[in-house]
Amino acid sequence: MNDDPTHRLYLDALEEALAETAAGDAPPQAPLRPLTLTAARARRRPAASVSGWTAPFAGRIAAMDALLGEAGEDDWGRETVEGWTLQELLAHLAAKDGLVALSAGAPVLGPPVIADEALARTAELQEYERRRVPEQTRRDWRAQADALCRHLAPLPPETPMTVSGFTMPVADHLLARMLETWIHTADAAGAAGVRLPDPVPGHIEPTADLCVRLMPLTMLMRGHAVAEGRAVRLVLTGHGGGSWHVPLHPGGRAVREGGPAGAAATGRDTRGGGPADATVTCDVIEFCFLVGGRGEPARFAAGVEGDAGLARDLLHAAPALSGP
Structure with a gap:
């Protein structure tokens, strides 16, 4: 055995x-x-x-x-x-x-x-x-x-x-x-x-956290010039999900709102974020798979409040780092 x-x-x-x-x-x-x-x-x-x-x-x-x-x-x-x-x-x-x-x-x-x-x-x-x-x-x-x-x-x-x-x-x-x-x-x-x-929720959460933290880089790679101060709030639903404040300018650091175990374990800032231009709500596993190159950004199921264009740019940029 x-x-x-x-x-x-x-x-x-x-x-x-x-x-x-x-x-x-x-x-x-x-x-x-x-x-x-x-x-x-x-x-x-x-x-x-x-x-x-x-x-x-x-x-x-x-x-x-x-x-x-x-x-x-x-x-x-x-x-x-x-x-x-x-x-x-x-x-x-x-x-x-x-x-x-x-x-x-x-x-x-x-x-x-x-x-x-x-x-x-x-x-x-x-x-x-x-x-x-x-x-x-x-x-x-x-x-x-x-x-x-x-x-x-x-x-x-x-x-x-x-x-x-x-x-x-x-x-x-x-x-x-x-x-x-x-x-x-x-x-x-x-x-x-x-x-x-x-995967168990304790394994999904740090993986989702990485996917969210990559968003400023994916936006840059897709050619979206985002001014400092522009941000989205990503709300990932389901086991292992949560809410993140994501500044989208180059070098912006996403912050998990509420302070999960996964973020605390790596010493990252877990304080609440600031205002956001858009809020994007979607399933945590579907978002991870979108970042990993599975799923069609144009048809991705997500609720959007606020700046719909900024939310659309973020979802289209999400798979920028994915490969075979």
Whole structure:
């Protein structure tokens, strides 16, 4: 039986999702594969203690690994996104995890890194993995990700780190890896006809916080010249959501209103924000996926009060940092 605490955390979340559906607390959805249900019930234990700022990423790695544990030969060869098979998608995740590991001095599996650039490393690693059986790809992807978590855990989360020329706190780099792993796990699950539970709220909240804090940068990248003093209030509904005041000028710092555990843990300012030109209200998970390149900004479901043009610009700019 698997004693990995992050794996048990995933199974706990799966069982909780099933219990909510059975109790009528969640809308009915497509059924999960029987094997997934059996695994969750067979391995149900008291809630595992997974702590520390690496836990959101570790939780998504465990979720993806649980999904891969059910993959048959047809699943590994099935197209997911970008024209990639499941094995190629996993190689893409391993490539980008490996670039974080390279910057952190953690182990990097596979061929030596020639260029510290995501698409180049993805192509290189996909070519390498096509010559191996899928279980070898899965094994090395998981081993590299677990080693990265162990290597980073002792570091202060605000430690600056540069990955592919982009510098930000190491905790934010790992939250970015959490978001991409979450999205690609959903891609793989959708291709296989499997429904997975959402991350636990304590993992959604810091990820949503990162997505919100990226908004001034995404606006800049989309060419929106926003004068100092212009701001929006983002209200993200659902478990792990909250309200943020977001100054949109370059260098503006988003502030979570109310002071969540995730923001306090990294020492960020959690005081209330100021006035806003627009208030945008939407679902927290849908917003995270929009930032991650899933969803159509023009059709994105959001309530808007105030300056509708500014709100529209923000939602269209949200995916600016997303990639394959």
